[in-house]
Amino acid sequence: MNEFPVGGAPYGIVCDADGQVWTTLIHTGQIARVSRTGEVSVFDLEATESGPAVIVAAPDGGVWFTRSRDHQIGRISASGVIEASPLAGAVGPFGITCAADGAVWFTEMAGNAVGRLAPDGSVTEFPLPVPEAFPSMIAEGTDGALWTTLNAANALARVTLSGEVTVFPLPTPAAGPVGITGRSDGTVWFAEILAGQIGRLSPSGKITEFPLPDRDAKPHAIVADPDGGCYFTEWAANRIGHVTAAGEFQHWDLPTPGSEPHGLAIAPDGAVWVALEAGSVVRAELA
Numbered sequence: 001m002n003e004f005p006v007g008g009a010p011y012g013i014v015c016d017a018d019g020q021v022w023t024t025l026i027h028t029g030q031i032a033r034v035s036r037t038g039e040v041s042v043f044d045l046e047a048t049e050s051g052p053a054v055i056v057a058a059p060d061g062g063v064w065f066t067r068s069r070d071h072q073i074g075r076i077s078a079s080g081v082i083e084a085s086p087l088a089g090a091v092g093p094f095g096i097t098c099a100a101d102g103a104v105w106f107t108e109m110a111g112n113a114v115g116r117l118a119p120d121g122s123v124t125e126f127p128l129p130v131p132e133a134f135p136s137m138i139a140e141g142t143d144g145a146l147w148t149t150l151n152a153a154n155a156l157a158r159v160t161l162s163g164e165v166t167v168f169p170l171p172t173p174a175a176g177p178v179g180i181t182g183r184s185d186g187t188v189w190f191a192e193i194l195a196g197q198i199g200r201l202s203p204s205g206k207i208t209e210f211p212l213p214d215r216d217a218k219p220h221a222i223v224a225d226p227d228g229g230c231y232f233t234e235w236a237a238n239r240i241g242h243v244t245a246a247g248e249f250q251h252w253d254l255p256t257p258g259s260e261p262h263g264l265a266i267a268p269d270g271a272v273w274v275a276l277e278a279g280s281v282v283r284a285e286l287a
Helices: none
Strands: 002-005 010-015 021-025 030-034 040-044 052-057 063-067 072-076 082-086 093-098 104-108 113-117 123-127 135-140 146-150 155-159 165-169 177-182 188-192 197-201 207-211 219-224 230-234 239-243 249-253 261-266 272-276 280-284
Touching: 010 052, 010 280, 021 052, 021 261, 021 272, 021 280, 030 052, 052 093, 063 093, 072 093, 093 135, 104 135, 113 135, 146 177, 155 177, 177 230, 188 219, 197 219, 219 261, 230 261, 239 261
Parallel strands: 010 261, 135 177, 177 219
Antiparallel strands: 002 280, 010 021, 010 272, 021 030, 030 040, 052 063, 063 072, 072 082, 093 104, 104 113, 113 123, 135 146, 146 155, 155 165, 177 188, 188 197, 197 207, 219 230, 230 239, 239 249, 261 272, 272 280
């Protein structure tokens, strides 16, 4: 594993099509970029208390990210131009993804809703049918619908592009789902941070849960691999984990103790990148 200090407190992370890595520095109001050669560039946002959290690559080469503390969606273009979109009443944006309709979709942790930022800048909110659900991460499904974890409601939610919401309760009480990712075969994988499990929802709606060997590892973020499984971060155990489609686990310790791994992403070359809140990002060749 190679570790790159970037300062701040890395939280979300994404790899763009050029192999560059972008990470949010949630406590300092900055975005850092690591080039393919390891050079670090830091972009200052106009508000240090903006709380940049989750980040996603845009189709045009830029990145979008949530500003969880000042209730905006941020963007940095491929050329480094920084923009911000106020959300007109939407509060606490956290998870974010680009959807097939050309819009940016996000969760509102504090607003109990899923939001849509259209290309023209207009914002539409879709309230969740479960009170105080605390929607967390969000991912696009193969059919264009969006999937989000309802952290405090112990459920997943599917939101169509027209805003219709279907809730899928989890079998384990108080599982605390956070990270979520979709696969090309229509399955949805998610991380249960409080239960110490990885879950899978089949296209037919069946939920299967895979308990981690270390139930106190607190799995946080999750990303699909090319072979049917997923990588995930083990926040409390300072590890990267992997689960196969059959539910078999493998784990790798991170090089720095107490590094607090949060987001992770897979680069075009197959390497796994992890954001460590202690102040760095790690590149790991695990395949």
